[in-house]
Amino acid sequence: MDQLRAGVRLRIVLGHLGHPLAAAIVAHPTSGTSSPASFQPQQFQYTLDNNVLSLEQRKFYEENGYLVIKNLVSHADIQRFRSEFERICRKEVRPPGLMVMKDVAIVKSEQNLSEKSVTKIQDFQEDEELFRYCTLPEILKYVECFTGPNIMAMHTMLINKPPDVGKKTSRHPLHQDLHYFPFRPSNLIVCAWTAMEHIDRNNGCLVVLPGTHKGPLKPHDYPQWEGGVNIMYHGIQDYEKNNARVHLVMEKGDTVFFHPLLIHGSGRNRTQGFRKV
Numbered sequence: 153m154d155q156l157r158a159g160v161r162l163r164i165v166l167g168h169l170g171h172p173l174a175a176a177i178v179a180h181p182t183s184g185t186s187s188p189a190s191f192q193p194q195q196f197q198y199t200l201d202n203n204v205l206s207l208e209q210r211k212f213y214e215e216n217g218y219l220v221i222k223n224l225v226s227h228a229d230i231q232r233f234r235s236e237f238e239r240i241c242r243k244e245v246r247p248p249g250l251m252v253m254k255d256v257a258i259v260k261s262e263q264n265l266s267e268k269s270v271t272k273i274q275d276f277q278e279d280e281e282l283f284r285y286c287t288l289p290e291i292l293k294y295v296e297c298f299t300g301p302n303i304m305a306m307h308t309m310l311i312n313k314p315p316d317v318g319k320k321t322s323r324h325p326l327h328q329d330l331h332y333f334p335f336r337p338s339n340l341i342v343c344a345w346t347a348m349e350h351i352d353r354n355n356g357c358l359v360v361l362p363g364t365h366k367g368p369l370k371p372h373d374y375p376q377w378e379g380g381v382n383i384m385y386h387g388i389q390d391y392e393k394n395n396a397r398v399h400l401v402m403e404k405g406d407t408v409f410f411h412p413l414l415i416h417g418s419g420r421n422r423t424q425g426f427r428k429v
């Protein structure tokens with residue numbers, strides 16, 4: 153029931169906003185008569201009272217702005233998402249509203265779509281098989297700790313980071329997702345990011361600046377990268393250079409939940425594989 157509602161709301165919200173950009177997963181701002189947030193002890197600002205997170209996990213998210221849950225999504229589900237992605241690349245299915253992006257370094261050279269030319273698909277909410285991700289009880293269970301029970305999926309993507317061709321265009325500059333989101337409140341938004349395979353610094357893992365979710369939304373612009381930058385890959389110019397980057401090494405199925413103000417990005421893919429999340 154809840155899962156069905158999530159899907160229906162998604163369509164309504166996208167239609168209403170009329171905006172190609174949207175968020176990960178967010179609480180409905182007008183939901184419920186009593187906002188759980190108002191009952192929070194003063195020290196918890198970024199998480200809601202729940203029976204899911206341990207006190208330690210809760211404190212970690214509050215302090216750092218992200219939380220990795222190991223082995224959350226089954227390998228069987230990941231295989232299904234992978235297969236559907238390949239079907240989309242082969243154009244066997246073309247869900248309405250889906251956006252397909254190629255890497256800027258190869259967009260002019262490669263004509264045919266294949267899983268080797270597609271860097272990312274976005275807005276797969278009309279694809280039943282991929283949207284299953286947003287309905288997985290194990291995902292929603294954690295999402296609810298940040299959004300509360302009235303959940304909407306706001307933006308969806310499957311990222312297929314290609315092997316870098318030498319121009320470093322496979323990188324994703326450091327940014328805050330809130331830059332792309334025209335809705336608030338930010339503390340009731342969370343992104344769920346699931347590794348579809350082993351991911352480390354070699355194939356371009358997620359890189360985070362812990363604690364930056366406590367700061368403001370910063371100005372974003374295209375980075376001055378010699379090799380080029382992908383469309384809409386805006387970055388923060390003036391991030392704190394002595395703020396240590398943390399590279400999140402993740403196994404297949406591991407999922408990181410992060411705050412939309414957390415500064416994050418991803419490095420270049422130095423392998424020959426297509427890093428999928």
Ligand SMILES: CCCCCCCCCCCCCCCC(=O)SCCNC(=O)CCNC(=O)[C@H](O)C(C)(C)COP(=O)(O)OP(=O)(O)OC[C@H]1O[C@@H](n2cnc3c(N)ncnc32)[C@H](O)[C@@H]1OP(=O)(O)O
Nearest residue numbers: 172173174253254255256259307329332381382383384385
């Ligand atoms: C939605 C946000 C929420 C975020 C949530 C989570 C937040 C954290 C993640 C944030 C990640 C970043 C955020 C991404 C934000 C978007 O991606 S927003 C959506 C992408 N941009 C748009 O929708 C803008 C409008 N759309 C477009 O321009 C086109 O649909 C696309 C995406 C470029 C693809 O075009 P296409 O239909 O495949 O057509 P194609 O002929 O291949 O290309 C058209 C032109 O675009 C150029 N182009 C194609 N691909 C690229 C590329 N990768 N780079 C540069 N130029 C390109 C081509 O060279 C061509 O240029 P010209 O020859 O006309 O000069």
Ligand SMILES: Nc1ncnc2c1ncn2[C@@H]1O[C@H](COP(=O)(O)OP(=O)(O)OP(=O)(O)O)[C@@H](O)[C@H]1O
Nearest residue numbers: 323324325326353354359397399417418419420421
């Ligand atoms: N000195 C820097 N200036 C600006 N952005 C940076 C800088 N260092 C890293 N970044 C950003 O953070 C992301 C992650 O950095 P990281 O150093 O992990 O990746 P990389 O430089 O692509 O690869 P690697 O250092 O592992 O060879 C990069 O893709 C880039 O967007």
Ligand SMILES: O=C(O)CCC(=O)C(=O)O
Nearest residue numbers: 311324329345417418429
């Ligand atoms: O996976 C990546 O390369 C970056 C993803 C990202 O920025 C996001 O999911 O918000």
Ligand SMILES: [Fe+2]
Nearest residue numbers: 327328329416
């Ligand atoms: Fe992001």
Ligand SMILES: [Mg+2]
Nearest residue numbers: 323397419420
């Ligand atoms: Mg580096």
